[in-house]
Amino acid sequence: MSDSPTMNDVAREANVALKTVSRYVNGQTNINPVLAQRIADAIASLGYRRNLAAASIRPGWTSKTLGLIISDISNPYYSTLSKAIETYAADQGFFVISASSDEIGEKHDRFVERLMEQRVDGIIVVPPREPGRDWNTLPGPIPPVVFIDRPVDFPQADIILADNVGGARSATEELISNGAKKVAFVGDALSIYTMRERYRGYCEALAARGIPVDDGIVVSAAHSSEDAAAAVSQLLDADVDAIFAANNRASVGALLAFRETGRRLPMIGFDDFEAAKLGEPAVSVVSQDISEMGRKAAEIIFERIAHAETPRRTYVLPTTLVLRGSEIPDPVL
Template sequence: MRDVAARAQVSAMTVSRVLKNDTRVGAAARAKVLAAVDELGYRRNEVARSLRLGKPSGMIGLVVTNLANPFYSRLALGAEQVAEEHGLRLVLGNTAEQVKREQELVEDLVSRQVDGMIVVPAGSSQRHLGAAVLGPTPVVLASRPPAGIEADAVLVDDFGGARAATAQLIADGHRCIGFVGNPPVLFTGAERFRGYWAAHEEAGIVPREKWVSRGAHDIPSAEAAARRLLDRPDAPTALFCTNNRMTLGAYRAVRGLGSGTSLAGFDDFDLADLLDVPVTIVAYDADEVGRRAARLLLDRIAKGSSAPQEPCRRTVVPTTVVRHTGT
């Protein structure tokens, strides 16, 4: 600001007033200051200013596990929509499902004085997200519930959606339904497997363990898992997959083997209706997950750390089953 003042031949106080749109500065002085700002490329340090004034930073953090997954990009858009409605900016970080990376990102966000954070946790414990570690910075979890801490959370109806999709396969006449899913340590994978199993039990069918694969983490590994299930004499006639990457990997296996196996999967994805095999999709509003998480976080921020602690809240985004008959 001193450089701008020297260039415009005014006082630093005048520069400050111009940048704050103070009406006490005359038009001529304002024009000189703004010209000097443009010539020098000056940008006010909003973080430093907020610290000096003791005001919030105007930023909230969002930490997700896999930005390549469309679910998380939609979640981010939903959270950003609510943040912008309240004049806030969203700062985004990706952990690649690594707990250490998550800890580093969270610590960095706290050091940058974010007003709060939405986190999709990578591990099975979130003690590093608790108040004992982060202090007054509020945290809301998305997609996975808290473990080891108390926190608000926004979840998807993983169990109900998986049960409904598997039940639809059974209603279509399938009795041999395989399962292609991510590792059981993940909450979403475990709940969706539980829904898959419950649908069988409700129909009086005992699913076979040899038709269950629970180790895939991306499209290639899901394709390999589906091939192993389908490339056998007693192959299942349908597969339930726990997310869109699993479904796409399974589809590649079905196409490659020419088996015509029916598919059901969690998470909608672009062009699902154009696949040439029947696909049953568990759909939900991923943007709404982000919107709800942002609203919960903003509510905690507004109340402040000095307010009496309320019980932690949990909200569940509903799912629907969408059927594509194949082209």
């Protein structure tokens, strides 16, 4: 007998026809209960597992697997997103294979190829900052694809985005309404779609109040909380009177700088995070429903699996400004 038991091995062990074993492992229920029990006992005894990768290449069969490529699993944003997708998929009887591109296009491309080799039924992707291979050049067949958080020019895919511009604009407007004249922007590289859109919203809010953009207080190289902390420490000495933190890591970095220097500026961050409510004052944020974004992506993938021919769509999910007090200047004693 081989190291990996086959259906033929199960059929011999249970003393039933191979076709009966095939029907059993594929979920058919109209099997004689006595035979079904013998098959179940044989499967348990032999340690047989169905080869889904092989099964998926047969017409009408499915791997019951989705692929998920995110940017960085260590970022709480993406772990929340992944959890929502995995939960929805599990309810449909599907397994999710996840990988992090680390914003590297070549790494992203390798994962895409591997997932397609695995014959996954659908792929959900957060496109990397560094451009990867043009999806339009991929040889078919290509399973249903959903791009999430960042758009890609690929007509076969659906796209789910948050209202990054509107959220950033509302946050910056709130800081200005509370008296800020010099609002700093602290975020990651503007080559990232979400950063670029949040920067646009920030600029629109300044323009609406007749305030010119000061490039000297725009930070677009805060790739980590430590980078953001160093940048905010410098901004505290640059006559800045408020901060718009363009992602959760920038918010955490700002809090680190406030703690280390013993000084605080009014601040609103984009994306909520677990520690946001622990400080005094708690951190005000532009909140997007990350779990809903993940759930929506999974829902669309399953719609595509069932109805691949329907038109592709772009969804823009709303954001909410959650004010907790950090946007207000400290009272002058």
